[in-house]
Amino acid sequence: MAKETTLDIDGTSVAVSRLDKVFxxxxxxxxxxxxxxxxxxxxxxxxxxxxRPVSLKRYPDxxxxxxxxxxxxxxxxxAWVKTMKVAKSDGSVIKYCSMNCLPALVWAVNLADLExxxxxxxxxxxxxxxxxxxxLDPGPPAEILQCAEVALLLRRIFQQLGxxxxxxxxxxxxxxxxxxxxxxxxxxxxxxxxxxxxxxxAEKFPDQITGMMSKAKxxxxxxVDWSQNDEKKTTVCVYSxxxxxxxxxxxxxxxxxxxxxxxxxxxxxxxTEQVLSRVAKRGDLFAPVxxxxxxxxxxxxxxxxxxxxx
Amino acid sequence: xxxLWKGAxxxxxxxxxxxxxxxxxxxxxxxxxxxxxxxxxxxFKRVAESDGKEVPWDQIVKGYEYEKGKFxxxxxxxxxxxxxxxxxxxxxxxxxxxxxxxxxxFYKPYYLEVGxxxxxxxxxxxxxxxxxxxxxxxxxxxxxxxxxxxxKPQKEGLVLELMHFPDELTDxxxxxxxxxxxxxxxxxxxxxxxxxxxxxxxxxxxxxDDYRTALEKMIEAKVEKGGSAKPAKVxxxxxxxxxxxxxxxxxxxxxxxAGKTTRKRQGKGKPRRKAA
Numbered sequence: 001m002a003k004e005t006t007l008d009i010d011g012t013s014v015a016v017s018r019l020d021k022v023f024x025x026x027x028x029x030x031x032x033x034x035x036x037x038x039x040x041x042x043x044x045x046x047x048x049x050x051x052r053p054v055s056l057k058r059y060p061d062x063x064x065x066x067x068x069x070x071x072x073x074x075x076x077x078x079a080w081v082k083t084m085k086v087a088k089s090d091g092s093v094i095k096y097c098s099m100n101c102l103p104a105l106v107w108a109v110n111l112a113d114l115e116x117x118x119x120x121x122x123x124x125x126x127x128x129x130x131x132x133x134x135x136l137d138p139g140p141p142a143e144i145l146q147c148a149e150v151a152l153l154l155r156r157i158f159q160q161l162g163x164x165x166x167x168x169x170x171x172x173x174x175x176x177x178x179x180x181x182x183x184x185x186x187x188x189x190x191x192x193x194x195x196x197x198x199x200x201x202a203e204k205f206p207d208q209i210t211g212m213m214s215k216a217k218x219x220x221x222x223x224v225d226w227s228q229n230d231e232k233k234t235t236v237c238v239y240s241x242x243x244x245x246x247x248x249x250x251x252x253x254x255x256x257x258x259x260x261x262x263x264x265x266x267x268x269x270x271x272t273e274q275v276l277s278r279v280a281k282r283g284d285l286f287a288p289v290x291x292x293x294x295x296x297x298x299x300x301x302x303x304x305x306x307x308x309x310x
Numbered sequence: 311x312x313x314l315w316k317g318a319x320x321x322x323x324x325x326x327x328x329x330x331x332x333x334x335x336x337x338x339x340x341x342x343x344x345x346x347x348x349x350x351x352x353x354f355k356r357v358a359e360s361d362g363k364e365v366p367w368d369q370i371v372k373g374y375e376y377e378k379g380k381f382x383x384x385x386x387x388x389x390x391x392x393x394x395x396x397x398x399x400x401x402x403x404x405x406x407x408x409x410x411x412x413x414x415x416f417y418k419p420y421y422l423e424v425g426x427x428x429x430x431x432x433x434x435x436x437x438x439x440x441x442x443x444x445x446x447x448x449x450x451x452x453x454x455x456x457x458x459x460x461x462k463p464q465k466e467g468l469v470l471e472l473m474h475f476p477d478e479l480t481d482x483x484x485x486x487x488x489x490x491x492x493x494x495x496x497x498x499x500x501x502x503x504x505x506x507x508x509x510x511x512x513x514x515x516x517x518x519d520d521y522r523t524a525l526e527k528m529i530e531a532k533v534e535k536g537g538s539a540k541p542a543k544v545x546x547x548x549x550x551x552x553x554x555x556x557x558x559x560x561x562x563x564x565x566x567x568a569g570k571t572t573r574k575r576q577g578k579g580k581p582r583r584k585a586a
Contacts, residue, residue: 007559016556019559
């Protein structure tokens with residue numbers, strides 16, 4: 001097989017190379033397999049990448065090799081890869097890659113960008129988060145099952161607040177819970193909200209939950225990371241592959257699945273094939289996160305609801 | 311394993327104690343010269359060209375031939391004087407993007423083992439370089455010679471790779487450039503097919519020194535028989551059949567682009583106008 005070849009995607013020629021290079025040595029999953037996955041999941045993934053500045057996380061030698069983050073879209077990008085300019089606080093400008101179309105996604109994946117990390121806002125509204133997000137990160141020996149329990153707890157609270165929430169696996173060790181807003185929220189408000197949620201829950205359930213980043217506080221607990229609600233932070237995008245031993249994917253799940261996972265003690269984990277068959281059957285479970293309009297309630301209401309939680 | 315060098319990596323005000331170990335070894339069979347008639351080993355003597363007399367080691371100095379037949383003598387002190395900066399440090403000068411450095415410049419890798427008390431700074435340097443996608447360019451003196459070197463993150467550790475100074479690279483313009491001629495599409499297709507048929511996964515275990523193995527086999531046979539033996543045949547590996555990933559990708563693109571309008575896109579929840 002040729003080392004470099006071009007793919008014709010909707011009339012755009014995209015060069016791809018070294019397709020047979022193994023990126024996941026444990027399973028033999030190659031760069032070609034990675035590209036194939038992203039192409040096939042793209043109808044569901046691209047809407048989530050639309051207008052989002054993306055940070056590249058590149059693994060030129062596969063998941064066991066060294067990796068690096070690349071915020072600035074490489075200067076050697078083809079003309080059809082558009083960028084989004086974002087000013088930094090020091091006055092300089094970062095040009096993030098825009099992955100509004102399949103050719104741009106394939107081009108980035110060909111640069112060994114295994115993981116896609118996106119912001120919670122959409123360009124150009126850089127200060128307005130489109131959703132509220134909680135990253136549930138287990139401190140060993142806690143694992144994803146304990147994350148699922150905490151996710152269900154968060155869902156219960158959001159139900160009482162009249163908000164719909166959505167869950168996904170991180171594709172790595174934990175889970176994330178997203179509350180779509182798509183209204184004029186600010187990071188100041190969402191962060192304050194998320195922080196109170198995490199801190200009050202950590203006080204109420206000190207054996208299960210912590211709101212502190214410190215690793216020392218984490219063993220056996222779930223870190224409810226509220227700090228992701230920040231215009232400078234990115235979170236792994238839904239349907240992104242992860243650079244783990246196996247080609248696992250950040251996968252949207254139904255609340256029913258979360259409940260039965262806790263009940264049956266079966267951890268939620270999905271690889272590329274499972275994800276592709278899931279989306280073929282059920283479509284994009286995370287689609288409402290992009291469209292559902294919900295207003296963030298006043299923080300006093302959250303406080304009242306949290307006071308009742310036991 | 312033997313430490314080649316012990317010292318410290320320095321940059322800014324930071325100093326990280328490290329030891330250097332060669333990361334490669336040269337496995338060459340050694341042969342001795344013998345006298346044909348009685349197989350007596352042959353040894354060398356250093357003799358003066360002027361009178362053929364043997365010169366003992368303590369009478370030998372080093373000279374640089376600056377002109378045919380004319381020498382300047384350099385003593386140990388002279389070399390030492392040049393090495394005023396021969397400190398036991400790897401001095402980082404810059405951090406540069408790895409893809410900017412011509413790979414032809416790297417020639418010899420060493421493992422850098424962290425020394426006592428340097429763990430934190432070592433890990434910090436490694437992680438910071440990984441995050442930034444940059445490698446360190448440094449100067450290091452090994453034995454009496456100053457070298458240019460790069461420090462790169464490698465798995466859990468750091469490696470130091472000796473580099474040629476860029477002016478040591480042969481000027482490419484000295485070589486004849488291929489004259490561009492029109493290549494017929496059919497020729498290109500054939501060449502690409504050939505490459506395709508010979509492509510294989512990179513598997514380090516597939517690449518062994520066949521020449522050395524064959525030589526060793528022949529020696530063994532000779533030792534056993536005491537006579538002559540024909541060289542063992544070198545077996546060549548055929549590339550494995552690889553699935554044509556390109557056609558797999560093309561198929562996926564066809565399906566994805568075709569199904570774009572018909573495939574179910576939405577999960578539950580009504581699509582609404584998007585904010586921002």
